[in-house]
Amino acid sequence: xxQKSILLTPEFFIRDTRLVARELLGKVIYHRINKKVYKxxxxxxxxxxxxxxxxxxxxxxxxxxxxxxxxxxxxxxIYLIYGIYYMLxxxxxxxxxxxxxxxxxxxxxxxxFDMKKFEKINHPTDGPGxxxxxxxxxxxxxxxxxxxxxxxxxxxxxxxxxxxxxxxGKRIGIDYAGKWKDKPWRFYxx
DNA sequence: CAAGAGATCATCT
DNA sequence: GATGATCTCTTGA
Numbered sequence: 188x189x190q191k192s193i194l195l196t197p198e199f200f201i202r203d204t205r206l207v208a209r210e211l212l213g214k215v216i217y218h219r220i221n222k223k224v225y226k227x228x229x230x231x232x233x234x235x236x237x238x239x240x241x242x243x244x245x246x247x248x249x250x251x252x253x254x255x256x257x258x259x260x261x262x263x264x265i266y267l268i269y270g271i272y273y274m275l276x277x278x279x280x281x282x283x284x285x286x287x288x289x290x291x292x293x294x295x296x297x298x299x300f301d302m303k304k305f306e307k308i309n310h311p312t313d314g315p316g317x318x319x320x321x322x323x324x325x326x327x328x329x330x331x332x333x334x335x336x337x338x339x340x341x342x343x344x345x346x347x348x349x350x351x352x353x354x355x356g357k358r359i360g361i362d363y364a365g366k367w368k369d370k371p372w373r374f375y376x377x
Numbered sequence: 378c379a380a381g382a383g384a385t386c387a388t389c390t
Numbered sequence: 391g392a393t394g395a396t397c398t399c400t401t402g403a
Contacts, residue, residue, distance in 0.1 A: 233395070242395070252388060270385030272396050289395055316396045326387090360395050 193343040194335070197261030204236040204279040204286040209374050211277075211288060212353060213346040218322045219338040224299045225322045227312060228346065231292035231375035233358045235276070238285050242364035245285030255330050256285040263339060265319075265329040272316030273325050277333055277341075291315045291359070292375065296322070352377055 195214065200207055211232050218225045235243035235256075244266075245253045255264045256278055264276040264287050276287040293312045297305035312318040319325070324339070331337045355371040362368055 267387060268394055269396055274395060
């Protein structure tokens, strides 16, 4: 980490989910596992905001699975979908307001054994299931804090994304969510 | 190309 | 017992 790098703390995630989702674009996510460190640039996110948002799992109320979204910002929410793929989310908003950002895509995947030299890996990371597979992220991180101590963390390395390079759109795969399905709460770098 | 099916399991009803 | 914030492969026009 150089001097310009800023580790994202719960302070960053305590704000409005849509703002956090938008600002996460261009940030760098790190995952340390088995003596390797993966890193990649976040390029696509979606916001799931509040118990009223029918697309959000938390609209069903507080259950074993969703309780982490009601907890402190900066926590990691991971769940298994279709029995196969892990979805990576980061909890936002103050405690007791259920919300989270889904990380949908990253790019420039790299791996390092010493945190100094990074080597590029050319595997697809342009989907929420693909990126967790490539970064070797699984359910073990669920309910943990997003910090280097845990092994998963996000850094602002000063990558600027011009406003005209940021696209918004409808969220994917939530056709059941009534009027909420058309909310432009998906953000991506074009 | 677009559309459809199958994979496979934690969680909730 | 049903289902899903996905992905890949197969089918058919």
